[in-house]
Amino acid sequence: MTNNNNGYKNLDDTPSQTIESMNLRSIPDNNSETDANTPLLGPTNDNQQSPYEEVAINVPNHDDPTVLCLTxxxxxxxxxxxxxxxxxxxxxxxxxxxxxxxxxxxxxxxxxxxxxxxxxxxxxxxxxxxxxxxxxxxxxxxxxxxxxxxxxxxxxxxxxxxxxxxxxxxxxxxxxxxxxxxxxxxxxxxxxxxxxxxxxxxxxxxxxxxxxxxxxxxxxxxxxxELNQSRWTMSRFKFFWLMLLFQFLWYWFPGYIFPLLASFSFVCMIAPNNLIFSQITGANGLSIGALQFDWNAWVSFLDSPI
Incomplete structure (x- = not known):
């Protein structure tokens, strides 16, 4: 990839140039014969900087060949x-x-x-x-x-x-x-x-x-x-293992001990033979008003909100 270090002073800093001033290929103008003959997509686009600031900050468009990859x-x-x-x-x-x-x-x-x-x-x-x-x-x-x-x-x-x-x-x-x-x-x-x-x-x-x-x-x-100035003294690994332990202990309840916690509806329990209530509030229907205490029940068919 082509080096383009002028766009940033430091990868951890904000862009030193505005997005408009970066080297972006514009859309060809129909009135211009030169631009009309220039393809919108060239043979390679590795040197292009994203016009979105969030992408430009987090995804640099240059490579550091000294960092090993295939090990x-x-x-x-x-x-x-x-x-x-x-x-x-x-x-x-x-x-x-x-x-x-x-x-x-x-x-x-x-x-x-x-x-x-x-x-x-x-x-x-x-x-x-x-x-x-x-x-x-x-x-x-x-x-x-x-x-x-x-x-x-x-x-x-x-x-x-x-x-x-x-x-x-x-x-x-x-x-x-x-x-x-x-x-x-x-x-x-x-x-x-x-x-x-x-x-x-x-x-x-x-x-x-x-x-x-x-x-x-x-x-x-x-x-x-930032770590020294932060009040959060727990390391990332410790936080991960604690969350993993809590999740492991909790999943025994909706997954094995009390599966009703995964998804249940009070309306369906009140009128279990009512087909309309089952379709509107049931776990296999619209689940309107249903309560779920299992994270997997939320993200099984819908994507994770985070």
């Missing part, structure tokens, strides 16, 4: 999460309230795995560097990208399950695998074709990807001055 730590963390995430998502996919590992959990898990390998691995093994300290943001990003390449459940599994359950048609395992691989490669080919129009231009913005970039950058760019 043993990043590959190990990525491959490990590639097995864990799709297995978990697919195993709990057919539940009433599906469970899935979203990208926030993947970011935290990959960060902890990288930091753990940074502490326990030797610097070299058989004259090969396996632990170039510290765990960099590029390694972290690569591990997250590898894990999220297997994000979610495959939609072809729904077709195979419907054929087996409702039509008593059993597709051979080999044919099922070829069926899934074909659809996956078809989706990747479409993504490769459209990246010229949806990824390369600097004006493109993807809100969920921006959130991912902000979280990864926050984990690696820790301002010691």
């Amino acid at each position: 043993f730590r990043s590959v190990f963390a990525g491959i490990l999460l590639i097995f864990i995430k799709p297995f978990t998502d697919q195993l709990f996919y057919l539940r009433t309230l599906p469970l899935s590992l979203d990208i926030g959990i993947i970011i935290l898990l990959s960060f902890m795995i990288g930091k753990f390998l940074e502490k326990i691995l030797p610097e070299k093994v058989f004259n090969m560097t396996v632990n170039p300290k510290p765990f960099s943001v590029k390694e972290h990003t690569l591990a997250v990208i590898m894990a999220m390449s297997a994000d979610g459940t495959h939609y072809t599994v729904q077709a195979i399950a419907v054929q087996r359950v409702y039509y008593n048609y059993y597709l051979h395992h080999f044919n099922a695998i070829i069926f899934m691989i074909t659809f996956q490669l078809f989706a990747l080919s479409i993504a490769g074709i459209l990246k010229r129009y949806l990824v390369w231009p600097g004006a493109m913005i993807w809100p969920k990807t921006l959130m991912t970039c902000c979280v990864i950058r926050t984990l690696h760019n820790e301002d010691e001055t």
